[in-house]
Amino acid sequence: MTWRRRASKDDRSQKQEPEMPSSALFIPLLSTEKPLYPMDRFRRTIMPRFEPTFSGLLPHAPILIPDVAGRRLADCRETVAACRQFAKRLVASAPQRLFLISPHSPRHRKEFGIWPGPNLTGDLAAFGFAKLQVEVPFDRNAASTLQECFADLGLGLRPIASDRLDHGASVPLWFLAEAGWNGPTTVLSLPESWDVDLEAAGRGLGAAAARLGPVAVVASGDMSHRLAPGAPAGFHPEAQAFDQALETLVIEDQLHRIGDMDPRLRDLAAEDAADSVQMVAAAHEFRCRGREVLSYEHPFGVGYLVAVFWDSKSTGSEVPPAWQQLPAVAREAVHAELQGRRPKSRKEEKGCRDRAAVFVTLRQADGELRGCIGSLAPQQANLWQETRDRALAAAFQDPRFPPVKLSELALLQFEVSVLTAPETVDREELLDPKRYGVVVHGSGGRRGVLLPDLEGVDTVDQQIAIACRKAGLRPGAVEALERFEVIKLSE
Template sequence: MGRKGYRWCWLWMALALVLAGCTQATPPTSPTPELSPTSAAPTPGGGTGGPVRPPAVAGQFYPQKPEALEQVVQALLRQARQAVPSASHPPLALIVPHAGYPYSGAVAARAYAEAAGHPYEAVVLLGANHTLPTLDTGALYPAGAFATPLGEVPVARDLASEVLAALPGLASDPAMHRQEHSIEVQLPFLQVIAPGTPIVPLIVGDVTWAKAQELGQALAKVLAQRRVLLVATTDLSHYPPYGEACQVDGRTVEAIASLDGQEVWETDARQMEAGHEGLACTLCGRGAVLTALAAARALGAERAHLLLYANSGDTLFGERDQVVGYAAFAIWRAGEGPASWEAPPAPCRLEAEAETRALDPAEQARLLQVARETLEWTLGIGLPPLEVDPSPALYQSSGAFVTLKKRGELRGCIGNLSGQGPLIRTVQRMAIAAATEDPRFPPVTSNELPDLRIEISVLSPLEEVAGPEAIQVGLHGVVLVHGSHQAVYLPQVALEEGWDRETMLSHLAQKAGLPPEAWRDPEARFYVFTAQVFEEPASAP
C-alpha cells in the first residue's frame, strides 16, 4: 500500500508546553534551540561616557544570534502593521509587556508598530522592578549604553541628568539594572524601529499613586519641549486560570484606558482583595504605568488606546491553569490620536462567545491562511505567530486534522480527534505537528513550503455506535478501538481509495496493528464523526 491519501494519518498526542517563571512566562527551548543565556556586570568604556550593560536575558527571552533576533522582530512588526491602520501623529507614550517574545512579543510589537517611522530625540523607558527588593522610588542608568545582540543602545546622558535632577528620590546606579529584564527586552524593537535613538532607562519601584503623580508630573516638565517617546512596561495578571485572567485583566485594561491613575490604583486594590484564584498581582509594573499615566496626562493626553490584549494561554506554549496577561496601549495628545477607535476583541472573549457551527468560505480561507502562516513562521524563524481573528466560529472547541501534500503525495498528516481549546489554536498545533512530528517523514523544511498544499478537516464530536453496520462510508470518519489498539480514518479515505465498508474496516484493523478481521470481534468498539474538509486552491500558495 502506498502513501496515497489519508490512510496513514496519525493522532497527535500533545506538545510539551510549559508555563513557568515568577513574573513572566518563561519561553520554551523549542522555538529557538540555538539560544544560550548570558549575564554579566556592566563593563566600562564603549565610547558612550559610561558603562555598557551587557544583555542579561538574551537566549532566554529573545534570540541570542543577531540575525535570528532581527528576523523575529521584523516578523512581529510586519504582523503588527497588518492589524489596524496607524495614526498619522506620533504617539506620546506606549505601554508594553516584557515577557519572552514567544509569549508577549506579538503584543509588544503592536505598540511599537505605532511608533515606527516617527523620529524621536530619545526614548524614556520606565521599567518594572523584579530584582531589587529594597528599591524605593526608582533607579536610573545615568550614562553609557545597553547592549543587545543587535549592538549598543546609547544612554541619553544629558537628558538622564535632567531626569535625575527633576525626579525626587531616584537612585543613580548602573549595577541596579544588571539583572532587570523589563527594559532590556524592549531594546531590540527600538533598535529596529528607531536605530541609533538614545534611551533613558529608569526602573520604577512599587510607588503609591501619590508618588507616581509627583514623578510623572516632574517627568512631564522635563519632556514638555522635546520629541521624546515614553515607554512604560508591565505585564498584567500573574498566575490566575485562563478565564479568571480574562476578567481581571479586562477591568485593569479598562482602568488604564481611562488614563486615570487613581482608578488604576483602586482597581488594583479591589481585585487583589477579591480573592481571585492564583492571582499574585494585576500589574507587575504598576509603578511604571502609574508614572507614565501621570506624565501623559500632564503632557496633554486624555486616553490610552488599547491595541491588543492576550495572555500566555493564547499562545501555543502556555498552559491555561496559570497564565500571565499582556496588553499594548498607545497614548496620543488630545486631538492627535485616531478619530475613532474600537478596541480589538480579546481572544478569551472570542472563545467565551464561540459559535459551534460549520465554517463559511471566508472562515475556511482564513483557517488555511493561519495554517500556512504558522508553518512559514515556525520553519522560517522558529516562532509561531499569535493569530487572532474576530470570527467566533474559529474559537469553537473542535478536533481537527491538518494534511500536507507535496505535488499530490502525502507529506504529513496529524490531527486531534477532540477539541482542546479554540479551533484556531488546534489548527496551528496540528500544522506544526504534521510538518515536524509525523514519524513516517523527515521534518518539512522551509524550502518545501512553496510546493506544499494544505488541507484541513474540522471534526464533529465523536459518537460511539453499536456496531459496524451503523458506519456510513464516505460520511463517517471511524475510530476503531480494540483493547489497547486503536486507529482512525478520516471520512474521505474510503472514497479516495474506492473501499466498501468491510474493506475499509479491514485496513483500519491492520493500521491499528491487528489482524484484518479483528474488527468483527464483539470486543471491538467503533466511534464515528463527520468532517468539514477544505483545502488550498491547486495554485496555492
C-alpha cells in the first residue's frame, strides 16, 4: 500500500464591559492569506450553514467486527463498544440521510469520487469474510445536489467505477446497520492529489447537506499504522505522536488546525484519518457540539480513535457535571491567595484532560463589573488550572480596578466563561452578539475582544464598535473578524 500525505497549509452602553488587557495572550490567525474583511477585499460563494444531526470519526479495520476478530476481540473490546455506542447515537439523532467519507475508496487524480446506485453494497470478501455484507440505498438526490455545490466551488465529482464498497466504507456501515440505519446514503472518496482544498470540499458538503434536511456525516479513518513491531506499515518510534496530536485537537476543540499538522508526522505515521476528519469537520465550519472522545486504543500496532464532533441531542448549555464547579474553583483560588495559603484541591481535577480558554468575571452584588480577564487560547495544563490563573488575574491584575480585598470577597459573584476556539468569518451576517463573542484585528497586531450576551450590546454594529474601541481601531479599519462561542457558568 502506498501512503500519501496532503501538503501542509503553512505555506499558505456606558457600563464597563469585560475586557482583555493588552498583556493577555491571543490565538493567532491560522492563515497567512489576505484578510477576509471587509467584504470589498474578499468575496466567496455564500453557502447555507449546516448543522448535522451527528458527525464524528469511526475506524474501519475489519478486525473490529466481532465475527472477524474472533478470539482477538478482547484486544479491541473497548473500540468495538465505542463504535456501537457511536452508531446508536447517530441513529438516535434521526438523520434522514447519511454522508460517509472513505479514504480507501478508489481515487481520481484531482476529483472527488462518489459511489453510484441504485444500492450501495459492500462485504469483507477480501479479508476472507464474504458473508459479512452490508447494503444501503444510494441517495440520488444528494448526489445531484452535491454535484452542484462542488461545481460552485470549482471542485470535480465523478462516479466511482466499481460495484463493491471498500472496507473503509463497509466497516463503519456495518456498525451503523447493526444499530438500525438503512436510510439514503452517500459514500465519497478523496482525490489522489495533495493540492485539492479539503476545507472547500467540506464547505460544499455542508452546503449540500443544508439543502437536503437532517443529515449525519461520518469520517472513516484509522490512526497510525506503525505503533508496534509487526504493525501493518512497520514500526516507527514517533508514530504515536500523531495519534496524540489528533486526539488532542478533538479534546481541545481545535479541529480547525488539522490542516496545519506536520506533514512529516502524518507521513511517518502512515495514517488515513486526518483528511476525512478535515473534510467532515469543515462541513460544519469546524464548530463542535457535544464533542467527545469515546475511546482510543492501539492493539495490533494500529491506533483506533472513536470520536463525536457533533451531536444534536447535546444542548448548547450541556456541560460536563464537573465543570459546574469552576466558579467555586475561581472563588477558592482568590480566597486562598488572600489568606496566603494553597487552594484546596478537588478530586475531579485528577486525570482531567479538558483544556480550553477561559474568562473569569467578578461582579458586585448589584451586577456592576469588578474585574474580568481571560485569553483566547488555553495556557495551563487543564481547565481547573486555567480557571485559577484567570481568577487571580481578574481579582488582582485588572488595571481598571483596585485589587480585591478579603472583606469584599463574600459579596462578589464569580462567573467562568469557557470559550471555543475562535474561527475566522468573512461577513457580519455570521455574527450574533447574543450567541458569539467577537475578536477584531487591525494593523500593527491590534486586537479587541468582546464576550457575547452582554447587557446593552444588542446589535452586531454595537459589538464591533466596542471591540474596536478596545483595540484602538476605527470600525472601518478592521482587517479581520473572528467569532467564538461561550459556555457561561455562574454561582
